[in-house]
Amino acid sequence: MKQWASLAGAALFAPYASAQFTMLRFACSQLVVERTDPLVNPGVLYTPHLHQIVGGNAFNASMDLETYDLPGRSTCTSCSFAEDFSNYWTAVMFFHHRNGSYIRVPQVGNGGPQGRLINDGGLDVYYIPNGRVTAFKKGFRMLAGNAANTDPSRVQGSYICHRCWPSTSDNPFPGGAPCTGSDTVEIPRDPGCKMIRQTIYFPVCWDGVNLDSPDHQSHVAYSSGNPGGGGGNCPSSHPVKLPQLMYELMWDVSKFADRNMWPTDGSPPFVYSMNIGGAAAHGDYVFGWKGDTLQRAMDNRCNLNNDCPAAGIHFQQPAVYNSCKKPQQAVEQVDGWLASMPLGEPAIKA
Structure with missing residues (x-):
């Protein structure tokens, strides 16, 4: 197992390494950008804050996550696998201009x-297996990170992190595995960053019983191993090994590198839509793959974003x-320069 995980990490993250293991790695474009959150609210x-949502278009602010049939109700998915109607969402990054206005950072x-x-905006999704894994069940959902956290020391930097990208190209590929080296919990404030990569690893161990928990986290746990290799051993309280789910977001900050645009009071130029720091980065997940296709994809070692007939999954x-x-x-202006960030308004029941 340790040797396999080592090979996985090398193949996944070392520049130009030959693939010695397989994983799903695919694009999901933005479905909608709005202030809804059927998991937490x-x-x-x-x-309270803005999200970018990707995946199946059956997404709804008021859907019952345990019984709602995402594959059956969706007519399309913004993810590149036609059988994946899951919903994935994260906070949105804004640039804060010294004149007080805000604009969404392009992706x-x-x-x-x-x-x-x-x-087209959105994020990249990874499902990384480590040996035999059990795919998520219908109605499964979970949350990684804490949208209210302002203390970077309370974030495990190997699970949620940011990397300063020195150019708008990824050739040569800078650095090694996500959440290693100089990667930081907080959003970088370096004008030399042309892109900022955000990585969110989800827990890989499940209690095997509960599809959710009151805090959306207690039914899952992180393993003892490197998440980049699909995780290690699970604790006895959460014995079921899941695929390692990872979100990867590339924020293009190249248009905002001029310090003359940055706030003069020392406040950060880049903030998430909670209007607090990178320690509040978080991701939400609701499972919605069609039938048993994700389990079959893991069992048959389907690779990257390619068609995989053995699992019945198809690249779009x-x-x-x-x-x-x-x-x-939740209709409101989220594009262009805004006088204030979309947050803080009274909530309205749908």
Whole structure:
């Protein structure tokens, strides 16, 4: 197992390494950007902060996450696998201009040794197996990170991190595995950063019983091993090994490198939509793969974003998944320069 994980880490993250293991790695474009969160604030419009949501277009502020049939209700998915109607969402990064205005930071697909992914905003998703894993069950959901946290010391830097990218190209690929080396919990404040990569690793161990928990975290746990290799041994309280779910976001900050645009009071130029630091970075997940396709993909070692007949999963062309959009349910302006960030308004029940 240790040897396999070592090979996995080398193949996944070493520049130009030959692939010695397999994983799903695919693009998910933005479905909608709005203030909804059916996991933490079910049924509420204008939740405390803005999210970018990707995946199946059956996403709804008031969906019952345990019984809601995402594959059956969705007519498209903004992810590149046609069978994945899961929903994945994160906070949005803003640039704060010294004149007080805000604008969303644009996003791009990641490249690297495994090839470039094409996104219309959104994020890249990884499912990394380590030996035999049990796929998520219908109704499963979880949360990584804490949207209210302001203390970087309370964040495990090997699970949630940021990397300063010195150019808008990823060739040569800077650094090694995510959340290693000079990667930081906080968002970098270096004008030399042309892109900022955000990585969110989810827990890989499950109690085997509960599809959720009151805090959306207690039913899962991190393993003892390197998450980049799919994780290690699970604790006895959470004995079921899941696929290692990872989000990867590439924020293009190249247009904001001029310090003359940055705030003069020392406040950070880049903030998430909670309007607090990178220690509050977080990700939400609701499982929605069609049938048993994810389990079959893990069992058959389906690779990257390719068709995999053994699992019955099919890659969609970018024009297809990029066209899957959903109108805002919490309607408000989120594009262009804004006088203030979309947050703090009274919540409205949908």
